Amino acid sequence: MLADAVAAESYKFLRQRGGLFWGFCAVPLGMLLFNLMLDTWIGTRSALPVGLDLGRQVVQGLGLGGSAFFQIFFAAGAVSLFSGEYRWETWRLLTPRNSRANLMAAKFIVYAALTALSLLALGLGNALHTLYAGLLGAQVALPGGAFPLHALGTFLTSWAELLVLGAVAALLATATRAMIGPLIAAICFAFAQQMALMILGPADARLHWFAAFPGMSAWYVRAWITGEQIMPGVFAVASRALPGILFLLGWIALLGAAVLVRFQRQDLPRE
Amino acid sequence: MTALIEAHDLTKRFGAVTALDRLSLSIPQGGVYGILGTNGAGKSTFFRICLDLIRPSEGSVSLLGGVPGDTARRRRIGAMIETPRYHPFLTARETLTMLALASGVRDAPVERWLARVGLSDAAHRKVHHFSVGMKQRMGIAAALISSPELLILDEPTSGMDPVGIQEMRSLMRELADKDGVTILLSSHLLDEVQRVCDRVAIFARGKLVSEGRIDLLVGGREKLRLLATAPAALLAKLGARAVPDGDGALVTVTRTEAPALLHELVHDGVDLVEARWVGGELEKFYLEQVGHAG
Numbered sequence: 001m002l003a004d005a006v007a008a009e010s011y012k013f014l015r016q017r018g019g020l021f022w023g024f025c026a027v028p029l030g031m032l033l034f035n036l037m038l039d040t041w042i043g044t045r046s047a048l049p050v051g052l053d054l055g056r057q058v059v060q061g062l063g064l065g066g067s068a069f070f071q072i073f074f075a076a077g078a079v080s081l082f083s084g085e086y087r088w089e090t091w092r093l094l095t096p097r098n099s100r101a102n103l104m105a106a107k108f109i110v111y112a113a114l115t116a117l118s119l120l121a122l123g124l125g126n127a128l129h130t131l132y133a134g135l136l137g138a139q140v141a142l143p144g145g146a147f148p149l150h151a152l153g154t155f156l157t158s159w160a161e162l163l164v165l166g167a168v169a170a171l172l173a174t175a176t177r178a179m180i181g182p183l184i185a186a187i188c189f190a191f192a193q194q195m196a197l198m199i200l201g202p203a204d205a206r207l208h209w210f211a212a213f214p215g216m217s218a219w220y221v222r223a224w225i226t227g228e229q230i231m232p233g234v235f236a237v238a239s240r241a242l243p244g245i246l247f248l249l250g251w252i253a254l255l256g257a258a259v260l261v262r263f264q265r266q267d268l269p270r271e
Numbered sequence: 272m273t274a275l276i277e278a279h280d281l282t283k284r285f286g287a288v289t290a291l292d293r294l295s296l297s298i299p300q301g302g303v304y305g306i307l308g309t310n311g312a313g314k315s316t317f318f319r320i321c322l323d324l325i326r327p328s329e330g331s332v333s334l335l336g337g338v339p340g341d342t343a344r345r346r347r348i349g350a351m352i353e354t355p356r357y358h359p360f361l362t363a364r365e366t367l368t369m370l371a372l373a374s375g376v377r378d379a380p381v382e383r384w385l386a387r388v389g390l391s392d393a394a395h396r397k398v399h400h401f402s403v404g405m406k407q408r409m410g411i412a413a414a415l416i417s418s419p420e421l422l423i424l425d426e427p428t429s430g431m432d433p434v435g436i437q438e439m440r441s442l443m444r445e446l447a448d449k450d451g452v453t454i455l456l457s458s459h460l461l462d463e464v465q466r467v468c469d470r471v472a473i474f475a476r477g478k479l480v481s482e483g484r485i486d487l488l489v490g491g492r493e494k495l496r497l498l499a500t501a502p503a504a505l506l507a508k509l510g511a512r513a514v515p516d517g518d519g520a521l522v523t524v525t526r527t528e529a530p531a532l533l534h535e536l537v538h539d540g541v542d543l544v545e546a547r548w549v550g551g552e553l554e555k556f557y558l559e560q561v562g563h564a565g
Contacts, residue, residue: 011368017360093356093413095322096324097375269324
């Protein structure tokens, strides 16, 4: 019966063009167009950077899910998906046909699939613009041996971070039965983490508790996977990255469970 | 008589408001069952509990032999609750396809149901732009798309034109008589309810105030009103069985006895101008019941 709910949800959401485009297509498409225009503009006026690393560009693209700016769009997609039935009062059409757990799980699955595709499109878009830059004269280095691990690890981490964002949006949507409020709150959630990350910094040993925040965990885990410096001369270490992975998974499980419990117990006299 | 829905001491409170107050009711399988009541009497709350949209504060309800929370049982129900709402970005055809998928029905007869409710020409249009009457028709198609055993219709003819109302009445009787679907109907159009329903329950302030077969509920109350060219002669012939009513007479007689009475009057030379049943309207009975409860 979960398969029925997923089939119905995907059939429905793929026809919700506004939510689908702005939530999950605008970011990779916009980034690709922006990068291609930038390559063209720079390429026709001066020399493009020498030594573009194709693998590094793809990994950077996959890591864009951690950007608060791009999370605005993913938050919009999530809220559109999770608030829609309340906004249009259509739970009454769906809840008699499948279990509430299945209906809500189907929304998570569709959101997860779309964010995964969106992230992959970001990585692919970066690859395309790098190759395009190569055509315009930049020297493009092929991916090294560590690329698959870096790409997979970055993808999974960004994906997990976006799943936490989706779960936050789902919980807010279910709790408030609204659309605008959860959207604003989800965006604030993304930006608050980004600002805290910038102000407090991840390497401060006194702020271990801060590592429990999903944005911080994801940022640290990505740095550990790719081996990049988090501060000048400071590298991420496994002893803090591995708990970060657990924090991310824990947030997804905790928030997801809260959404399911809330929705299971929710009266729908009016959606 | 097998019961499809059985409610026992069902109570639902929304804060300080008691929408259902220890309601006990048994709805049998087969036919069309009407639920009547004023606005706020608890009809929609009862339907929503049956569909597991809301949970009772106290008491229990049995649905097709199980609890409303059982999805497999709920899937045997089709429902249209209050004004139907739809996803604004889906067409009529897409809406039915999506709902069929959610119900686990692949290759649902979407076109057949659209045709049956008269929406074939609008299949490609977004439901959001439909008129109220068209949305009602769409709601019935949505309720029927999974071929349910029990159909719950809350004000299905609201906003429909007279032709549409007549078509819906025919469809409901057809579904009940030919397809064996049990229909649970709520409507404020009491004349329609009397025409289409076999049994009714009347709710007032969340309580059940009356329940039973319509003919038995209102049957004992109707009288035969006769009008003749000579009213005095008519009253003289009828004697104690009749009382004057304007220029006619109200006769206490059963429907089975009526033909013999009319034959007797004609045989005795009474020139009858009109004979019709009065006082058997559901509306009068309903207003009395609701008035007593209030």
